[in-house]
Amino acid sequence: MSIDVSGVNKRYGEFVALQDINLTLPTGQLTALLGPSGGGKTTLLRIIAGLETADSGSVVIEGVEATRLPVQKRNVGFVFQHYAAFKHLSVARNVAFGLEIRKKPKDEIRAKVDELLRLVHLDAFADRLPSQLSGGQRQRMALARALAIEPSVLLLDEPFGALDAKVRKELRDWLRRLHDEVHVTTVFVTHDQEEALEVADEIVVVNEGRVEQVGSPDQLYDAPANEFVMGFLGEVTVLGGVRLRPHDVEMTTAPVPGALEGRVVRALRVGFEVRVTVDVAGQDAPVTVVMTRTHARSLGLEPGTAVWLAPAEGATAVASATPAARPAPEAVAG
Amino acid sequence: MAETRRASAGPTTYVLRVLVIAYLALLVAWPVVLVGTNAFANGTQAMVDVLADPDTVHALQLSAIAAVVATVINTVFGVTISMLLVRKEFPGKRVLSALIDLPLSVSPIVVGLALMLVYGGRNGWLGPTVEDWGLQVVFATPGIVLATAFVSLPLVIREVVPVLHELGTEQEQAAQSLGASGWQTFWRITLPSIKWAVIYGVVLTLARSLGEFGAVKVVSGNVLGETRTATLAVEERYLNFDQEGAYALAFLLASVSVLAILVVFVLRARGTRHRAFERQS
């Protein structure tokens, strides 16, 4: 096992940042730490890196007890959200930094830097200063810099958080491909569930200082352990005391046994899909149903149309204790 | 940033502009120019005479030595204290950061007196002990250095602290994650990043140190050819009715300080352009 975190606790004054964290990440895996801001995921990453110390618990990296090791001795590659580029050094000198500190021979450093700059497609920019690069290029430079020291683990703190949407998507695909090539154990922090679902082999959902669930993207999406995970990973609607995804609600215009009757309030076309809002008798909040445009047209929906709603077969559902509890705004935003 | 900030030019703008220019011309610019014209009222003779006088040359040397030593001390001390104030937590930090500014608001005469009371050879708190070790402080060069270092103490710190704050700690953490020790991080990452602030601080400290008068007057003893500094020599010449000599020497000192502000001014303009560029890209 590459990273072994056990019994880690961390408080800042009264604020409990992490509470009894136990986590084992296998070698070579690409893991996402996913959760809302302030949930403790960055603190956990920094504790693994040694940039922060835990109040109690232990961290083992590649079989080496690292709890008391300073960051310099852990041999981790760390990539910061805001790049932390060394502004006074050229791109090549940035990448060479860790090797210079390790007093490697000059030829070896030059060869390694060239190789890495090619890997991150920055070989044409070796002599530029970071201020002459775009955000995405700077982050690729930071990645090359972290990889130069051949780290046992690569840690990325919201690596694409400061970039605009298009670049973020490109870099995300590129990171996945890079990982398949380099195969270094990688952990990245993100609050973007789409990013985690798309890139990671395994996702660790962290919230309020605790691990809510660990699993593959499919496991998390299809079998969320609780309301929070379900809400954080995608949109949720409540139908008859059950929380489920809006596209898992079956809608008919004729009564079906076991289905709840409701009335269409609004049908909104968003691109290729249609979002229908339905008032269900005896329920405070309306139900949201998502379906394809073709399906919606075949039903002939108008405001006021009477419809019957039921969970689709095999739908992901979590019993709702408190219907309006813990909304996850980031997840609903899409 | 500032270039788009243009008040719509109404009559108030022009009146204000004229008033400000007139005020600064009368208070600063014209008098400073007059020192130049007075110094060269009879050609370069006064300047030549001043520079030919061995006592004046000694005074200039003494001022230069005291200023350089004080600047070196204040630079090392200033960068250390700035790093501690910005990067570290320790009890009494806020009190220290407030007290650091004290030398800027203490009268130079009070500075001189305070140093006399502690380092005076006859009845100072520490003076007799230090003199037993063979080191005379007051009425000697060490006293002049102390007085000079006192008055210019906060200048480096005031330049460096805000830059360190703005710099943040991410680059330093990145360096450490790549294996750099605290010392390596400081020399390779932090110092190059605060380089310009340190240079401004040094230039300002040097200018302020060269020009110190009151505190030096109290602790130096003002002995001709021994502990008389350049600024004390200006007073002496003026009071001895050698106005031309006083103006010539004053012109020399004023040139150094104007040069110092010019250097800082140019460096700052450079820095601003650099930052603006960085924000753009």
Added chain:
Amino acid sequence: MTVALEGRPGRARPTLVNHNLTTASGIGLGVSMIWFSLLVLIPLTAVLVTASSGGWAEFWRSITNEQTRAAIRLTVMAAASVTLVNIVAGTAIAWVLVRDRFPGKGLLELVIDIPFALPTIVAGLVLVSLYGNDSPLGLHLANTSGSVYLAFLFVTLPFVVRMVQPVLEELDMEVEEAAASLGAGRATIFRRVVLPSLAPAIAAGAALSFARAMGEYGSLVLLSGNLPFESEVTSVRILSAIENDNQAAAASIAAVLLVISLLVIVALDILQRRVARRG
């Protein structure tokens, strides 16, 4: 515990331990503190101790000596008036430097800093050349109380300007535009929108300017003539006491100045925190 950490939000968090010094930085702090104590703290303490060594009555007699009282009165009056002038003039100058544009503005920036960098004795000589007995303007201020006001105005010029200027630069013009769109005139905008944002910076500059004037000595030597009851300031009284070998009296008057400096430092600390919070 105060937490003044920097960096990105979310990184800076309060810690429970009250220090995070490594061995090296601990030694750095120790050496720095010894130097700071030897150079600044112990000497200034010596002033206060010496002032109180003769008891309260002795202290009081020293500072209420008729000539000393006149000197303190003149210094306080001049420092206060000059500070008031600086509040207005300094703000106006900062305004022109930030908001106005005309050829030669860079030169003005340079002129502002001259009083700060110029040796004080040279500053005195500079002023004598325009306002002394050979004044090309026909103004003979030398050896009058007016010269004290003039010298103070010169040496304190940069303080308010340099405190206000950066705040004014950072000030969001949109707020003023919003006020204008709501119907406020220029005077109203300045009074109700701009001035309140500048107030802490102006106050900090005023405090520095007052402190500097209270302790001024060098620029007066050649200009004021140091006439008792006319143009003699507090610093000169301290120097006379030192020269008469009366250290106790010197320390007593110095203690008054020192207490004023300390008050200014406290005020500054509070004001600068406020400036920082607004910025």
